[in-house]
Amino acid sequence: MDNKQLTGRLYDIQGFSVQDGPGVRTTAFLKGCPLRCPWCHSPESQSFKKQLSWMSMRCLGTKACNERCIxxxxxxxxxxxxxxxxxxNNTELQLVHVKRDLCDDCGICTESCYAEALxxxxxxxxVDELVDRLLQDRHFYETSDGGVTISGGEALCQVDFVVEVLKRLKEEGIHTALDTTGYADWEVVEKTLPYVDIYLYDLKHMDSEKHKAVVKVPNEKIKANAIKLAEHGKKLQIRIPVIPLFNHDEENIRETAEFCQKLGDAVEVIQLLPYHNLGVMKYxxxxxxxxxxxxxxSEEYMEKLKGIMESYGLPVTIH
Structure with missing residues (x-):
């Protein structure tokens, strides 16, 4: 197959992103992830298939549409x-409910929902379609030292498509970032090396058994790939979601800091990301x-964790 005819499945493209790497960026979010983080703020990213979504606040009520979706x-x-x-107008609207055990995500109902609640x-x-869309924001990249971030889900699950997109972006002189869980065979990660300027790299827990118990995969590959990326001279922006009752204890934070120390100058910054419940409505x-x-x-506890990691000589921010 011609590489330009490769296809990738995305669930969102966000422009003017300032938290997914340096400068102003456009982030392309790919569907599909092997992890099952209970706190995931984008649960629609986990499945590889297209999914029927129902946003109640968009619904105009069945009276307005004559129950077209039903x-x-x-x-x-x-x-x-x-x-x-x-x-x-302070009137009651009759909404609908999707019976998930019957729905096969065919999408036929969406064609009848002009409010796009479904x-x-x-x-x-x-590749051409996505690259063309990403290049529309070139002016923002060039005036802010920004670029494009490929994210997920886990973008490495669609690695051939991702590599071709990244290659095309580098040919256009665009700064690139890859946001990844790191959970992939090294041979997969290695394909991206020539085309990624910085990796946004998640570290969730240092104990592999606890990692597997909660997010359903072990962490040996994740840690090994981080070390290999550093050995290959790649830059890393480490991201640590701080999740109560999972990885927020001081012992794990210290073990994570010790691991990041071993990565040396590869680590440009460590971002502590406090848990939030903004993704609940998406579920x-x-x-x-x-x-x-x-x-x-709390902010006080996050500052405490930041201080612990800084005591290891690491650059740390709270986002």
Whole structure:
């Protein structure tokens, strides 16, 4: 297959991103991830398939559309659901409910939902289509020392597509970043080396058994790949999600700091990312399953963890 005809599946493209690498960036988010982090703020990124999403706040009510989505579904997977008040005229709107056990994500209902309350999450792009879209923001990259970040999910799961996109961007002189969990065979990571300027690299827990128990994969590959990237002279921006009852204890933070020390000058910065529950509503768009929530760590506690890591001579920020 011609590399230009390779396709990748994305769930979002965000312009004017200032937290996914240096400068102003555009971030392309690819679908699919082998990890199952319970706190994931983009649960729609986990599945590789396209998914029917339901955003209740967009719904105009079944009266306004004459139950078009209910009538359109060939599986009978959409039924009358809860109600909510319309703040514009203080009237009650009849909403719908997606029966997830019947829905096969065919997307037929989305064609009848002109309010786009029902929509398919996931869109396929060719290399040309994605590169053309990313180059539309070239002016912002050039005036801010920014660039493009390829993220996920886990972008390495679509590595051939990602490599071709990154290669094309480098040919255009664009700074590139790859946001990754690091969970892949080294041979996969190695394919990206010539085309990535900085890796945004997640470290979730130093204990492999605890890592596997919570996010469903061990961490040996993750740590080994970080070491190999450093040995190859690549730059790393380490990202540590601080999750209560998982990795927020001082012992794990110190072990993580010791590991980052071993990476030497490869580490440009360590970002401590305090848990937040902003992703809870996203879970409700794609699933009826209950979502576990935790209490976000306090600013004082985050500053304490920052101080611990800084005591190891590491550059640390809180985001």
């Amino acid at each position: 009538k359109a579904c060939p599986k009978g997977a959409i039924e009358l659901g809860s109600t909510r008040m319309d703040p514009l 929509y398919l999450c996931g869109k396929d792009y060719t 409700l768009r794609i699933s009826d399953e209950p979502v576990a929530e935790a209490t976000p760590p």
